[in-house]
Structures are given as structure tokens and as C-alpha cells.
Amino acid sequence: GAVVSQHPSRVICKSGTSVKIECRSLDFQATTMFWYRQFPKQSLMLMATSNEGSKATYEQGVEKDKFLINHASLTLSTLTVTSAHPEDSSFYICSAGGTSGGAHNEQFFGPGTRLTVL
Amino acid sequence: QKEVEQDPGPLSVPEGAIVSLNCTYSNSAFQYFMWYRQYSRKGPELLMYTYSSGNKEDGRFTAQVDKSSKYISLFIRDSQPSDSATYLCAMSYDSWGKLQFGAGTQVVVTP
Numbered sequence: 001g002a003v004v005s006q007h008p009s010r011v012i013c014k015s016g017t018s019v020k021i022e023c024r025s026l027d028f029q030a031t032t033m034f035w036y037r038q039f040p041k042q043s044l045m046l047m048a049t050s051n052e053g054s055k056a057t058y059e060q061g062v063e064k065d066k067f068l069i070n071h072a073s074l075t076l077s078t079l080t081v082t083s084a085h086p087e088d089s090s091f092y093i094c095s096a097g098g099t100s101g102g103a104h105n106e107q108f109f110g111p112g113t114r115l116t117v118l
Numbered sequence: 119q120k121e122v123e124q125d126p127g128p129l130s131v132p133e134g135a136i137v138s139l140n141c142t143y144s145n146s147a148f149q150y151f152m153w154y155r156q157y158s159r160k161g162p163e164l165l166m167y168t169y170s171s172g173n174k175e176d177g178r179f180t181a182q183v184d185k186s187s188k189y190i191s192l193f194i195r196d197s198q199p200s201d202s203a204t205y206l207c208a209m210s211y212d213s214w215g216k217l218q219f220g221a222g223t224q225v226v227v228t229p
Binding site for chain 1: 126172
């Protein structure tokens with residue numbers, strides 16, 4: 001149980017384009033989803049927290065107009081990187097918490113999406 | 119000073135040895151402690167989840183929390199080459215809280 005998927009697993013795009021990443025909880029309903037980015041050999045940095053049906057809460061320093069998050073249902077959250085630039089190239093990982101009967105901080109992670117902006 | 123400190127390694131051990139990992143933290147308000155395993159280019163996988171101080175065992179894995187010393191540990195017994203990965207500690211203030219991660223320790227188990 002507690003499987004989280006992400007799509008796509010890898011994306012290469014040109015500078016200035018927008019990229020959408022999907023995060024799905026496959027076998028449970030997640031009341032909260034989190035988006036992280038991870039640079040090589042570094043730990044996960046939380047970008048934002050999203051709850052189904054409400055606006056996402058962004059961490060300090062994360063541009064909410066650049067990283068659009070939509071949590072449309074209890075099983076789907078999307079991250080859209082708008083007008084991507086090479087410095088946005090990173091590994092983006094989502095996680096889901098608040099599984100049925102579980103704590104919200106017991107997070108289950110997706111496999112990640114590697115974004116490369118040329 | 120980071121809230122959570124973790125030695126990045128790499129930590130190299132022979133197959134069958136005990137792997138010992140640890141994290142220290144500065145904020146005594148942390149109540150929940152986790153260990154994640156992350157293989158290269160993959161998402162982290164939850165290994166252990168503990169609340170407050172004490173020990174927890176699951177198969178070859180043992181997690182220890184010493185809140186008085188602000189120190190947590192993960193031990194892996196009878197290590198296997200498949201245990202080679204990066205191990206991340208994480209902690210939060212409450213069950214609703216966001217996680218604070220350590221930098222991760224790279225572990226290499228040699229046959």
C-alpha cells in the first residue's frame with residue numbers, strides 16, 4: 001500500500017516553456033501533498049504544501065507564480081513550472097501524507113521527475 | 119547552523135557488517151523521527167517512523183531516539199550490497215508538520 005506515482009519521470013524542455021508534473025496517490029486518499037526539489041548530492045528542500053481544495057502554502061523563497069500547484073482531488077496534485085529556465089533544472093519529488101488512519105507527517109514519496117531545461 | 123545535521127559520508131562497510139547511521143538536531147521541539155532510504159535517481163522510501171524517545175525494531179533495522187541528547191540512530195544488521203543507498207533522517211514537530219531532512223548519508227556495502 002501507500003504507492004505514489006509521478007509523471008513524467010524525465011522531461012527535457014526548452015527555456016521559456018512550461019512543464020507540468022503530475023503526482024498521484026494510487027491506493028489511498030492523501031489529504032496533504034508536498035513538493036520537494038533535490039539538487040545532486042543534496043537533501044530534499046520543501047517547496048510547498050498543498051491540501052485538497054485549497055491554495056498551496058509555499059516555503060520562503062519559492063515563487064508561487066513560477067511554481068503553480070493544483071491539488072484538485074485527494075489523489076492528484078500537479079506542479080507546473082512556468083517559463084522554465086536552466087536554473088530550474090532539478091529533481092522534483094512529491095510526497096503524500098495523511099493516509100487513511102495515518103499521520104500527516106508519515107509521508108510516502110513518488111519516484112521523482114528529472115527536469116532538464118536547455 | 120542547520121536544524122538537522124547528518125554526515126554525508128560515504129560510509130563503506132563489508133557485507134554482513136552492521137551499518138551505524140546517526141543524526142543530531144538542535145530543536146528540542148521535534149517529536150517525530152523518520153528514516154528514509156533513497157536509491158540513486160529514485161524517490162525516498164520510508165523505513166522507520168518513531169515518536170518520542172526509545173527504540174524501534176523492524177527486521178534488520180533498528181531505530182533509536184535519544185531526545186535528551188538530541189540524537190537519533192539507525193542500525194542495519196547483516197548488511198547486504200542491496201542496502202547501498204543514501205539514508206536520510208527526517209523529523210517534525212507534530213503529526214501535521216512538515217519534515218526537516220538531514221543531508222543524507224551515502225552507504226556502500228561491498229561484497
